[in-house]
Amino acid sequence: MKELIENIAKSLADAPSQVRVDEIEGTNSVVLELHVAPEDMGRIIGRKGRVANAMRTLLRVLAAKQGKRVTLEIVESPVAEAAAEEVVAEEVASLEEEVSVEEAAPTEAEVAEEVTIADEEVPLEEEAPVEEAAPTEVEVAEEVPIVEEEVPSEEELIEAPFEEEVGETTGEEAD
Amino acid sequence: MKELIEYVAKSLVDDPSQVRVDEIEGTNSVVLELHVAPEDMGRIIGRKGRVANAMRTLLRVVAAKEAKRITLEIV
Numbered sequence: 001m002k003e004l005i006e007n008i009a010k011s012l013a014d015a016p017s018q019v020r021v022d023e024i025e026g027t028n029s030v031v032l033e034l035h036v037a038p039e040d041m042g043r044i045i046g047r048k049g050r051v052a053n054a055m056r057t058l059l060r061v062l063a064a065k066q067g068k069r070v071t072l073e074i075v076e077s078p079v080a081e082a083a084a085e086e087v088v089a090e091e092v093a094s095l096e097e098e099v100s101v102e103e104a105a106p107t108e109a110e111v112a113e114e115v116t117i118a119d120e121e122v123p124l125e126e127e128a129p130v131e132e133a134a135p136t137e138v139e140v141a142e143e144v145p146i147v148e149e150e151v152p153s154e155e156e157l158i159e160a161p162f163e164e165e166v167g168e169t170t171g172e173e174a175d
Numbered sequence: 176m177k178e179l180i181e182y183v184a185k186s187l188v189d190d191p192s193q194v195r196v197d198e199i200e201g202t203n204s205v206v207l208e209l210h211v212a213p214e215d216m217g218r219i220i221g222r223k224g225r226v227a228n229a230m231r232t233l234l235r236v237v238a239a240k241e242a243k244r245i246t247l248e249i250v
Contacts, residue, residue: 011179055229
């Protein structure tokens with residue numbers, strides 16, 4: 001499973017050398033942490049998480065064969081991680097300072113959250129990679145579990161033009 | 176692109192030896208024909224075509240980098 005994701009991610013990324021996959025194995029479940037360069041995050045996650053979900057779909061097939069549950073997390077590469085940790089540390093520090101005035105003024109974290117949401121809602125051009133709206137580490141961490149449970153992009157994908165042909169084929173095969 | 180699909184398909188199927196991908200190239204578009212063993216068709220297409228569509232999504236990213244349109248057919 002690790003190899004599959006590593007191979008796919010390397011094919012998609014602009015910086016394949018920065019792709020790394022860590023596999024954390026439990027008894028029945030596996031967590032795959034996919035690390036990519038910050039500038040590849042958008043491409044690897046895709047608009048509305050479509051690419052990330054495509055990888056999860058493929059993983060699920062492989063995991064099912066082995067009778068396991070698999071979780072795919074997408075994380076920025078270590079270099080950027082260190083920088084992100086600093087930012088988080090700064091935010092925490094500023095939060096602590098502002099505890100008394102918290103209600104009067106929005107905290108840095110709140111502002112950051114709003115900015116992120118605004119970024120996401122900017123309609124992107126069809127087929128364009130989401131690089132401009134490269135999601136932050138925090139955002140991805142939040143987004144991943146939600147997306148996985150609701151699986152919205154898969155439903156959307158089914159509405160894509162090639163649905164009919166595939167649907168028919170699947171039906172035949174299912175019989 | 177051919178290599179990516181070939182790799183992914185071989186990872187998923189029960190019978191990797193029967194996986195074959197033919198690439199038909201036009202000026203701006205590429206058609207990939209993925210051949211798999213009949214008993215692997217269900218797995219490679221997936222329920223409601225989910226797996227097939229997942230592969231198409233990945234292909235689209237690679238194709239966008241090369242400014243091409245891509246069609247994946249499963250045969």
